[in-house]
Amino acid sequence: MKTTQTATQVIPILGDPVAQVATPRLWNEVFHARGQDAVCVPIDLPSAGLDPFLSWVREARNVPGFLTTVPHKASLALACDELSATARLLGVVNTVRLGEGGALIGEMFDGHGMLDAIEQSGATLAGARLVICGAGAAGGAIALEAANRHAEEIALIDADPERASALAEKVRSAARLRVTTEMPDGADILVNASPAGSPGAAPPPFVEALIAGARCVADALTDPEETALLKAARLHGIPAVAGKEMAACQAERMRAFLGLEQRN
Amino acid sequence: MKTTQTATQVIPILGDPVAQVATPRLWNEVFHARGQDAVCVPIDLPSAGLDPFLSWVREARNVPGFLTTVPHKASLALACDELSATARLLGVVNTVRLGEGGALIGEMFDGHGMLDAIEQSGATLAGARLVICGAGAAGGAIALEAANRHAEEIALIDADPERASALAEKVRSAARLRVTTEMPDGADILVNASPAGSPGAAPPPFVEALIAGARCVADALTDPEETALLKAARLHGIPAVAGKEMAACQAERMRAFLGLEQRN
Known part of the structure; x- marks a missing residue:
């Protein structure tokens, strides 16, 4: 028995449901292309399964960590022993x-992923x-x-103004920059981080003039791949960052965090 | 969110260590060849992780069951709610x-796997x-x-005669056939289910005349693939069943048991 061999690294992703999540396929394509002995597996887990999952995963030697999606993001934050400033806030x-x-x-990692993708498109965040x-x-x-x-200034816009105000207050408490909740007349970077623009929903509330004056337009949506917002940006010749670019950048950050980027 | 989609079926295999186990690679090759949405993943789990693993796996919706190897086979038998007659005994x-x-x-499933492979080689068990x-x-x-x-008669041979006697007693208690613990002069089917013949170990104690008179010779060892026992059988023109054939037959039984053979 070759006990010096290393077992395949296993990275579960927890969701309920989880079948719609593209992460296992995308990550496994990356691992396969690199010849990396790692696998991302979806786990369809109701909330009752979280506590035993955590007890088990602490004992498993070949699980460096795990990913999660709806509806476990908040419960798991509560269960963590350490949180980043962003996760805590x-x-x-x-x-x-x-x-x-x-x-x-x-x-x-949503913030890191989106801003890495925006910077890759050529835009500068400073100022x-x-x-x-x-x-x-x-x-x-x-x-x-x-x-x-x-960044110098952020306007947080939401269909629910109270939600926007609550988040603005949190961001102000943690970061030294100007935070408003009103749509400005002009901005450098426009980001859609809402369901607006997904099938059956209204588009995000960025008027033509705002889009035309921006230096970069980004959309976190992955379905459709090319949203109306991105199309409008491209029509004006403005760099457009798609949800799948954000997802790719985010995935790289996640894998580095889990120690999966140094291998090979 | 497409909640009607089915998540990938995940089949963990628990071991400590687990890196040496070929099952994930072999099963994933089968799943891939069939286009079946299932994955077998090794879990390197010390005994302390078994209880939480069981609590968790009962909640996960896309884990139809799991496999196990050394050293968890007995602990898990104790944890089961139902056992087959063989597993219980x-x-x-x-x-x-x-x-x-x-x-x-x-x-x-070791018995099913070995005897399916022996029957596939053309030998008859009855009598x-x-x-x-x-x-x-x-x-x-x-x-x-x-x-x-x-089968009509079984001789159970072990380097430790007390171990052979203890097992013979168990088998007699459950099965109506003649069970001895002495090497006979002649037999129809010779099976090695011991480490004998693996690198550094002595070969199994089957003399040339016994091999020459058999109708089938089988070896559970997978390393080396072609053991000295199998070579000797082939020299005499006797059907030889290798460990990997037993493993393939066993895997099919296991997958059927887990509901993974009806798919596609």
């Missing part, structure tokens, strides 16, 4: 790493004015990470 | 299915006289399944 995680002694270390549509956890993570990258 | 399982209400239903070298769980499972298939 927003009360959600999408990635949990197993640290020394089985410590659960939680992070929320930028952003408009973020959608005051949920993704919008919050993007706002906080934009502050980390020295 | 031998006190070990290598496959556990999740039944109604999360019931753990355990089975030990046959077998010699089984190795009085561990595999030898016991093979003996019990040979009795189910109406």
Whole structure:
């Protein structure tokens, strides 16, 4: 028996449901292309299964951590032993790493993913004015990470103004930048982090003039791949960042966090 | 969100260590060739992780069951809610299915796998006289399944005669066939279910005349693929069944038990 061999690294992704999640397929394509001995597996888990999952996964030697999606992001943040500033402030995680002694270390990578993708498109965050549509956890993570990258001003817009105000207050408490909840006349970077623009929903509330004056337009939606917002940006010759680019950047951050990027 | 979609079926295999186990690769090749949405993943789990694993796996909706290897076969047999007659008698399982209400239903498939492979080679079990070298769980499972298939006589041979006697007593208690613990002068089917013949070990104690007079010779070892025993059988023109053929037959039984053979 070759006990010196290393077992395949297994990265579960928890959801309820989970069948719609593209992450296992996308990650496994990356692992396969690299010849990396790792596999991402979906786990369709109701909330009652979270506690035993955590007890079990702390014991497993070849699970470096796990990912999560709806509806477990907040419950898992509560279960973590350590949280990043963003995860603590927003009360959600999408990635949990197993640290020394089985410590659960939680992070929320939506902001990193979106802003990495925006920077890859050529836009600069330092000094930028952003408009973020959608005051949920993704919008919050993007706002906080934009502050980390020295953005100057953020407008948080939501169909529910109270939700936008509540998030704005949180972001102000953590970050030194100007945060408003009103749509400005002009901005450098427009980000949709809301369901607006998905099939059957209204488009995000960015008027033509705002789009035409921006330096970069980004959409977190992955369905459709090319949203009306992205089409409008491209029509004006403005760099457009699609949800799948954000997802790819985010996946790289997650894998690095889980220690899966140094291999090979 | 497409909630009607079915999540990938995930089949963990628990071991400590687990890196040496070929099952995930072999099963995933089968799933891939069939276009079946299922994945077998190794879990390197110390005994302390078994209880939480069981609590968790009862909640996960896309885990139809799991496999296990050393050193968890006996602990998991104790944890099962239902056991096959063979698993109960031998006190070990290598496959556990999740039944109604999360019931753990355990089975030990070594016997089925070996005897399916022997029958595929053309040998008949009904009325046959077998010699089984190795009085561990595999030898016991093979003996019990040979009795189910109406073998007439079994000789159980082990380097430790007390171990052979203890197993012989168990088999006699469950099966109506003649069980001895002495090497006979002649037999129809010779089976090695012991480590004898693996690198660094002595070969199984089957003399040339016994091999020459047999109708089928089988070896459970998978390393080396072609053992000295199998080579000797082939030299005499006798059908030789290799460990990998047993493993393939066993895998099919396991997948059927887990509901993975009806798909596609």
